[in-house]
Amino acid sequence: MDIEKIDDGSNFLNDLINExxxxxxxxxxxxxxxxxxxxxxxxxxxxxxxxDREVSGDLTPRGLILDLSKELTRQLGKGFSRSNLFxxxxxxxxxxxxxxxxxxxxxxxxxxxxxxxxxxKRSFYENETINxxxxxxxxxxxxxxxLYERLILSKGQKNKQEVLRLSREGQVIEKxxxxxxxxxxxxxxxxxxxxxxxxxxxxxKLIRYIEDFLLELGRGFMFVGSQQxxxxxxxxxxxxxVFYNKILKSYILIDLKMNKLRPADIGQMNTYLNFYKxxxxxxxxxxxxxxxxxxxxxxxxxxxALGGLNNQIFASRYVHYxxxxxxLIRQVEMALRDLDEEE
Numbered sequence: 001m002d003i004e005k006i007d008d009g010s011n012f013l014n015d016l017i018n019e020x021x022x023x024x025x026x027x028x029x030x031x032x033x034x035x036x037x038x039x040x041x042x043x044x045x046x047x048x049x050x051x052d053r054e055v056s057g058d059l060t061p062r063g064l065i066l067d068l069s070k071e072l073t074r075q076l077g078k079g080f081s082r083s084n085l086f087x088x089x090x091x092x093x094x095x096x097x098x099x100x101x102x103x104x105x106x107x108x109x110x111x112x113x114x115x116x117x118x119x120x121k122r123s124f125y126e127n128e129t130i131n132x133x134x135x136x137x138x139x140x141x142x143x144x145x146x147l148y149e150r151l152i153l154s155k156g157q158k159n160k161q162e163v164l165r166l167s168r169e170g171q172v173i174e175k176x177x178x179x180x181x182x183x184x185x186x187x188x189x190x191x192x193x194x195x196x197x198x199x200x201x202x203x204x205k206l207i208r209y210i211e212d213f214l215l216e217l218g219r220g221f222m223f224v225g226s227q228q229x230x231x232x233x234x235x236x237x238x239x240x241x242v243f244y245n246k247i248l249k250s251y252i253l254i255d256l257k258m259n260k261l262r263p264a265d266i267g268q269m270n271t272y273l274n275f276y277k278x279x280x281x282x283x284x285x286x287x288x289x290x291x292x293x294x295x296x297x298x299x300x301x302x303x304x305a306l307g308g309l310n311n312q313i314f315a316s317r318y319v320h321y322x323x324x325x326x327x328l329i330r331q332v333e334m335a336l337r338d339l340d341e342e343e
Contacts, residue, residue, distance in 0.1 A: 037103040040110070044101060047092030050085065061089065090114045094122075104130045112139055120167035124148050127170030132219050141215065145185040149328035154182040154316075171218065173247045176289045176312040179218050183317040184293060188212040199256045203227075203240050206256075220247035230275045239272050251276050251288040261297035261315050266306060273311040287311070293318045 050068070054061055065085045072080035091110060095101050101110075109129055116122040125148065129139050151166060165172060173179060189205045206213050207226055214221050224242040231237075243252040253272050257265055269290040276288040290313040302315050 033103055036106060039107060040101050040103065040105075041098060043088045043107060044092055044095065044098050046085070047088035047090070050089045051092055061086075065089070084111075087111050087114055094119075102126070102130055106136075108136050109139060112136060112143070116143065121148050124167045124170060127168070131170050138215055141188075141212075145187065145216070146328045147181075149332045150181050150183065150185075152332050153328070154180055173219060173245075176248065176250070177314070179245065179248070179252070179289070180291065180314045180316055181216075181218075183319050184216060186213075186216070186318055188216075199240070199258050202256050202258065206241065217243065217252075220245045221252070222246065224251070230272060232271070232275060237268075237272070245289075248286060248289070249284060250286040251280065253288060253290045255290070255292050257292060257294040259295055261292060261294040261302055265292055265294070266309075266313055266315070269313050270309060270311050273313065277311075290314070291316060 050061075050064065054064060059067070065082055069080055069082045069085055072085075087110075091114060094114060105113075105126070113122050113126055113129075116125060125139065125143060128134065128142070128147075132138075134142065148166075151171060171178065186206070188209050189202075191202075191205070203226055210223055214223065222244045224244055226241050228239045228242045229236055230239065239253050240256045241254040243254065244250070245252055253269065253276065255265065255269055255272075269292055273288050273290050281288065288311075290311065292313065292315045294315060294317060297315050297317060306313055306315065
């Protein structure tokens with residue numbers, strides 16, 4: 001028996017199976033997308049009918065929805081609870097043009113987005129969910145960690161147009177500074193506030209929860225490794241964590257500091273970046289980026305220590321707990337008010 005013929009037949013069969021699976025998977029995906037679009041359109045239409053009837057009827061929205069919920073549940077079954085009907089009503093009110101509803105998002109996504117009252121903020125999270133393909137869990141986590149406010153405070157104070165673009169387009173990543181947040185929130189590690197922790201222990205926890213850390217870092221990040229060795233003049237140095245950003249096409253070097261930022265920390269990172277630029281980068285790679293995650297930093301010290309460097313180094317604080325939303329919102333309002341006064 002010709003073994004080569006058997007192998008050829010096996011490869012032919014496997015190729016055919018893979019092609020058929022690809023066709024079936026594509027069909028399933030298109031069907032799911034179509035079903036989701038029809039579901040969203042149905043809920044939008046129900047919301048419109050409720051709002052139209054409110055205008056012409058005597059019942060309050062609450063009374064109308066209470067009666068509707070009871071009767072629709074009796075006649076049609078689950079899916080018509082009071083909260084879901086209120087969401088349908090709000091869905092129509094917030095998206096009066098059904099053409100603006102994205103089939104890339106599920107009804108559960110929209111229910112979460114509808115809980116955000118501020119239009120610009122909701123628009124930001126909607127765009128980011130589409131661009132980053134966030135699950136419901138990931139969307140909730142980013143809302144709870146006040147991503148919108150943190151990005152505004154990190155990058156929005158200098159230019160009001162950037163703040164508006166953040167709302168309309170989501171986080172646009174075009175340069176190194178676009179990936180930086182202030183602060184980074186590491187609440188998923190479960191570390192009590194102000195608990196002493198060694199740098200190596202923090203690194204181990206971040207690696208263990210790498211999926212959550214990648215979510216916090218943002219779009220386009222891939223984990224390369226931890227404790228990446230750099231040898232200079234027969235001396236070994238180790239970068240705590242190395243990532244690669246597909247959008248910027250650059251290595252991202254992260255150094256973890258448990259204490260306040262020191263000028264020496266910036267000098268160390270500058271050395272790492274020079275090594276990567278010379279020894280690691282390939283032709284398609286842009287200049288590497290350094291991020292020093294520190295427990296605290298003095299803005300004046302950071303400004304002087306980072307000034308005049310050719311390399312792109314950023315120092316940002318991290319916290320182990322979710323930030324105070326009210327305080328962040330207050331800071332954002334102050335920043336926007338300052339921009340208005342400057343204009």
